[in-house]
Amino acid sequence: MLIPVQKATEIILNQTEDFGCESVPFIESLGRVLKEDIYADRDFPPFDRASMDGVAINVDSFNKGQRDFIIENIQAAGSAQLTLKNPANCIETMTGAVLPKNTNAVIQYELTETKNNTVTINTDDVQFYKNIHKQGLDCKKGSELISKNTLISAAEIGVFATVGKSFVSVAKQPKIVIISTGDELVEVNEMPKTYQIRRSNVHTLVSLLERLHIKSDTLHITDDKELLKAKIKTALNDYDVLLFSGAVSKGKFDFIPEVLDALGVEKLFHRVKQKPGKPFWFGKKDTKTIFAFPGNPVSTFVSCVKYFEPWYQKSVGLPFENKPTAILASDFEFKAPLTYFLQVKLENKNGCLYAHPVTGNGSGDLANLALADAFLELPAVRSNFAKGDVFPILTYR
Amino acid sequence: MLIPVQKATEIILNQTEDFGCESVPFIESLGRVLKEDIYADRDFPPFDRASMDGVAINVDSFNKGQRDFIIENIQAAGSAQLTLKNPANCIETMTGAVLPKNTNAVIQYELTETKNNTVTINTDDVQFYKNIHKQGLDCKKGSELISKNTLISAAEIGVFATVGKSFVSVAKQPKIVIISTGDELVEVNEMPKTYQIRRSNVHTLVSLLERLHIKSDTLHITDDKELLKAKIKTALNDYDVLLFSGAVSKGKFDFIPEVLDALGVEKLFHRVKQKPGKPFWFGKKDTKTIFAFPGNPVSTFVSCVKYFEPWYQKSVGLPFENKPTAILASDFEFKAPLTYFLQVKLENKNGCLYAHPVTGNGSGDLANLALADAFLELPAVRSNFAKGDVFPILTYR
Numbered sequence: 001m002l003i004p005v006q007k008a009t010e011i012i013l014n015q016t017e018d019f020g021c022e023s024v025p026f027i028e029s030l031g032r033v034l035k036e037d038i039y040a041d042r043d044f045p046p047f048d049r050a051s052m053d054g055v056a057i058n059v060d061s062f063n064k065g066q067r068d069f070i071i072e073n074i075q076a077a078g079s080a081q082l083t084l085k086n087p088a089n090c091i092e093t094m095t096g097a098v099l100p101k102n103t104n105a106v107i108q109y110e111l112t113e114t115k116n117n118t119v120t121i122n123t124d125d126v127q128f129y130k131n132i133h134k135q136g137l138d139c140k141k142g143s144e145l146i147s148k149n150t151l152i153s154a155a156e157i158g159v160f161a162t163v164g165k166s167f168v169s170v171a172k173q174p175k176i177v178i179i180s181t182g183d184e185l186v187e188v189n190e191m192p193k194t195y196q197i198r199r200s201n202v203h204t205l206v207s208l209l210e211r212l213h214i215k216s217d218t219l220h221i222t223d224d225k226e227l228l229k230a231k232i233k234t235a236l237n238d239y240d241v242l243l244f245s246g247a248v249s250k251g252k253f254d255f256i257p258e259v260l261d262a263l264g265v266e267k268l269f270h271r272v273k274q275k276p277g278k279p280f281w282f283g284k285k286d287t288k289t290i291f292a293f294p295g296n297p298v299s300t301f302v303s304c305v306k307y308f309e310p311w312y313q314k315s316v317g318l319p320f321e322n323k324p325t326a327i328l329a330s331d332f333e334f335k336a337p338l339t340y341f342l343q344v345k346l347e348n349k350n351g352c353l354y355a356h357p358v359t360g361n362g363s364g365d366l367a368n369l370a371l372a373d374a375f376l377e378l379p380a381v382r383s384n385f386a387k388g389d390v391f392p393i394l395t396y397r
Numbered sequence: 398m399l400i401p402v403q404k405a406t407e408i409i410l411n412q413t414e415d416f417g418c419e420s421v422p423f424i425e426s427l428g429r430v431l432k433e434d435i436y437a438d439r440d441f442p443p444f445d446r447a448s449m450d451g452v453a454i455n456v457d458s459f460n461k462g463q464r465d466f467i468i469e470n471i472q473a474a475g476s477a478q479l480t481l482k483n484p485a486n487c488i489e490t491m492t493g494a495v496l497p498k499n500t501n502a503v504i505q506y507e508l509t510e511t512k513n514n515t516v517t518i519n520t521d522d523v524q525f526y527k528n529i530h531k532q533g534l535d536c537k538k539g540s541e542l543i544s545k546n547t548l549i550s551a552a553e554i555g556v557f558a559t560v561g562k563s564f565v566s567v568a569k570q571p572k573i574v575i576i577s578t579g580d581e582l583v584e585v586n587e588m589p590k591t592y593q594i595r596r597s598n599v600h601t602l603v604s605l606l607e608r609l610h611i612k613s614d615t616l617h618i619t620d621d622k623e624l625l626k627a628k629i630k631t632a633l634n635d636y637d638v639l640l641f642s643g644a645v646s647k648g649k650f651d652f653i654p655e656v657l658d659a660l661g662v663e664k665l666f667h668r669v670k671q672k673p674g675k676p677f678w679f680g681k682k683d684t685k686t687i688f689a690f691p692g693n694p695v696s697t698f699v700s701c702v703k704y705f706e707p708w709y710q711k712s713v714g715l716p717f718e719n720k721p722t723a724i725l726a727s728d729f730e731f732k733a734p735l736t737y738f739l740q741v742k743l744e745n746k747n748g749c750l751y752a753h754p755v756t757g758n759g760s761g762d763l764a765n766l767a768l769a770d771a772f773l774e775l776p777a778v779r780s781n782f783a784k785g786d787v788f789p790i791l792t793y794r
Contacts, residue, residue: 026585030604044764047591053648076620076650078581080592094648096581096692098592109647138762145764153794154604155766158694161597162763166586184475184493188423189563194444195477195495200558207427207551223473250506251450251491253473295493297555327748351724351787352749365535366559367441367542369552390748397550 002273004380005306005339008282011268012307016315017287019172019240026160029152031213032170033316038146038156041163043136047081048099052131055112055119056093056103058084059128062121069119075100090119099132106131149317171316174240176216178205179232181247181256182295183223200366201245201293201300208304208396212312216243223253233263236288243308246295249279256292257281265290273380274339277303297366302341302375305394326353326376326393332385339380341394343372355393373397399668401777402703402736405679408665409704413712414684416569416637423557426549428610429567430713435543435553438560440533444478445496449528452509452516453490453500455481459523466516472497487516496529503528546714568713571637571686573613575602576629578644578653579692580620597763598642598690598697605701605793609709613640620650630660633685640705643692646676653689654678662687670777671736674700694763699738699772702791723750723773723790729782736777738791740769752790770794 003011021035050056057069069090075082077096084091084102091100099106108131111123139145145159152170160168185199186192202218209216217239221231235242247256248270257270265285272280277299281292291308293300314320326346334340344355358372374395378385385391400408418432447453454466466487472479474493481488481499488497496503505528508520536542542556549567557565582596583589599615606613614636618628632639644653645667654667662682669677674696678689688705690697711717723743731737741752755769771792775782782788 027600027603030607040764042589044762046589046594053646053651074649077579077648078593078620080590092649094650095646096579096594096643139764146767150767151794153767154601154608154698155763155769155793157604158597158601158698158763159767161585161600162595162694164585164588164595182474182493188558188561191561192439192443193477196475197443197493198559198561200555203424203558204551204555206424207554210427211551223475249450249492251474252471252489253491254450297559301551301555322745324745325748348719348721348750351722351751353745354748365441366552366555367437367536370543370547370550370556372552396552397548 002271002278003269004273008269008272008280009307009310012282012311013314015268015284015289016311017174017240017289019174019315021169022172023167023169026157026165026168029160029168029170030154030157032152033318034146034150034152034156035148035169035171035317037144037148038159038163038165040139040141040143040145043141044138044162045133045135048135049133050075050093050095050097050099050106050131051133052106052108053095054093054106054108054131055090056084056100056106057090057121058087058103059105059126061088062105062126067121069121071117071119073100104128104132149319151318173214174312174315175238176209176214176241176243177219177235177239178202178216178243178245179219179221179235180245181221181223181228183253185220201295201297204297204301205243205245205304208301211396212309214312223247223255225255225259228255228259229262232259236263236265236285240288242288242290243304244290244292245300248281248292248294260290260292273337274341275336276341278338280307282307298369301366301369301396302394305375305396306341324393324395325390326355326374328376328385328387328389328391329354329356331387332357332378333383334378334385335383337380340378341375342378343368344374344376344393345371346373346393346395353393355391399670399675400666401670405666405669405677406704406707409679409708410711412665412681412686413708414571414637414686416571416712418566419569420564420566423554423562423565426557426565426567427551427554429549430715431543431547431549431553432545432566432568432714434541434545435556435560435562437536437538437540437542440538441535441559442530442532445532446530447472447490447492447494447496447503447528448530449503449505450492451490451503451505451528452487453481453497453503454487455484455500456502456523456525458485459502459518464518466518468514468516470497501525501529546716548715570611571709571712572635573606573611573638573640574616574632574636575599575613575640575642576616576618576632577642578618578620578625580650582617598692598694601694601698602640602642602701605698608793609706611709620644620652622652622656625652625656626659629656633660633662633682637685639685639687640701641687641689642697645678645689645691657687657689670734671738672733673738675735677704679704695766698763698766698793699791702772702793703738721790721792722787723752723771725773725782725784725786725788726751726753728784729754729775730780731775731782732780734777737775738772739775740765741771741773741790742768743770743790743792750790752788
């Protein structure tokens with residue numbers, strides 16, 4: 001019995017797993033999911049900081065009409081705070097430096113003139129704290145800067161560095177093995193016989209996982225029931241997730257469902273109302289999660305993006321966000337009562353995403369994926385899809 | 398003299414460099430730029446391939462009214478082509494298998510019934526080549542599947558595998574060193590004194606480059622002119638690109654422009670009509686390219702995304718594509734006659750991208766970047782920006 005795509009998604013998202021946390025050097029955490037809240041370890045800025053290069057003065061002197069200030073000293077960034085001894089003088093002060101004691105404004109060089117050792121200020125536009133980034137203005141010591149479950153980008157890396165988090169806690173990645181079956185497959189560097197093809201799906205899956213910063217192992221097993229049983233048993237012990245490609249349909253050598261059953265894996269569904277990818281099988285054994293994708297290249301590809309990715313994202317704690325959508329750029333018809341994953345090329349125009357169908361020759365045509373950017377998810381309940389209609393989009397670039 | 402953002406961009410894009418090509422194992426090529434055209438090494442499919450599990454028959458027999466077919470043999474995927482000896486018989490044929498000789502349609506099991514060794518076909522909907530993916534339908538041997546200068550995704554990896562490209566030619570990445578200066582900086586794992594801060598910009602830049610699959614080295618040099626001269630001289634020898642952060646403004650210790658000049662680096666511009674990042678300095682020595690970003694965290698960040706990234710993309714041959722845009726989600730005002738890079742959070746709604754301003758406290762506020770996704774580029778010629786207006790967007794996640 002085929003189940004609808006939405007039901008398959010629900011079942012899968014009810015089967016997420018927590019793989020725990022690990023501490024990694026902050027500079028290696030890009031693309032991972034943060035598992036602790038990050039707080040300011042001091043005020044930011046940590047001191048009243050000059051935000052321009054110029055001269056620090058006491059504004060009271062300026063307000064009394066004084067315009068010429070003798071240079072008393074120079075305050076460099078990274079030097080301890082100096083003190084202005086005579087309020088009628090000034091201290092040259094560099095961007096990033098501490099504001100010298102007894103001063104309360106920095107006049108940028110552009111508005112001054114220096115002769116001998118005296119600076120003349122050529123503006124009347126001077127206020128208290130001009131060009132000073134005040135201590136704690138960006139945030140106060142102890143305030144939360146980044147919350148748990150954030151996907152780490154270069155921006156977060158910068159914050160970790162700033163607050164001294166040389167190690168951060170991130171979600172552990174699941175241990176994943178990608179298993180191909182099918183006696184027609186040969187290795188990439190081999191010359192296939194007429195009736196053979198090269199192994200490609202495992203490599204595609206490795207790359208889709210790499211995009212999620214997940215390292216994975218691969219394995220090929222020939223279509224032999226006993227061998228499959230032995231090797232899959234080991235894989236169930238060694239890995240958190242098994243991704244299969246192939247051998248889940250109605251063929252005489254499609255042993256995967258039977259072998260998984262014999263190994264005590266519970267089938268949660270088999271066959272989904274979708275094209276491509278109808279024979280998709282999903283199951284669970286204790287904490288181990290098994291995605292058995294159909295062997296056609298595009299079926300495997302779209303199933304990984306549509307089902308594995310959100311399962312992974314929910315498992316590691318990424319917050320649910322509105323899934324992206326795109327606008328169909330030309331009319332399209334698909335008659336079967338199945339959810340159709342249409343290959344599309346995306347175009348950003350005037351702030352909107354237009355999905356142009358890239359029509360191929362069915363689920364076997366991997367070359368077509370290289371011409372597209374994404375899949376537009378067309379619901380099973382309709383068969384005519386009009387230019388301008390909006391649908392969910394699954395991107396892979 | 399400040400130059401406009403567009404002029405700065407033009408100058409930079411006129412200074413791209415070709416770093417050549419290298420051959421890498423295909424499975425390590427994700428995110429790199431392909432430097433050869435990829436052709437089909439055989440027809441795809443390479444043979445008339447069964448696209449369903451079922452029985453292969455001779456349609457002429459069916460058309461004569463025959464519905465019961467004795468099973469003569471079984472054609473597995475990965476086995477050499479069998480021959481149907483008696484046209485009144487059938488051969489069980491698996492998805493992915495070669496269509497047996499003397500047959501010309503596969504009837505899926507779902508539409509048949511098998512008793513003893515005889516299959517009864519329960520449908521009248523049988524045509525020549527039903528459920529057969531014909532040889533060469535996806536593409537003919539020798540046809541181009543992927544063209545040079547494509548950014549490699551999982552889809553391309555799958556095609557490389559399929560056509561047996563175990564090594565592919567990709568653009569070499571530039572050798573890049575990221576240099577920080579500024580005596581106020583301490584390492585991430587150190588406890589800064591009151592007037593010090595931790596080194597963060599180099600780490601942010603490392604991560605922004607990592608997103609482009611570029612590995613980089615980092616270096617810190619204290620604010621000492623002779624030391625700077627010696628170390629930068631070595632860096633100019635060892636690397637293709639130098640990225641600086643800091644010491645390019647008007648401060649007494651902002652030695653970078655002077656030192657670069659002394660080393661024979663030609664200044665192509667200094668200071669851009671933008672906020673943040675006004676003191677940005679750009680220069681060239683022979684084939685070496687020098688981006689000297691201002692030291693404020695957000696200035697460095699946005700300048701890398703705005704200037705380094707397109708320079709890199711053009712250098713490695715990525716085709717110019719329309720830059721993405723987004724829709725301003727609320728009115729915004731910025732009065733100075735400078736291009737303003739507004740920090741925004743993106744929302745995808747009805748196929749369109751809405752940019753919600755994340756207002757911070759100026760260029761020093763790195764923590765704010767962690768709350769945003771992108772910069773919206775607001776042109777210098779205006780000061781009022783209305784909800785609904787469309788502007789270029791620079792993303793970093």
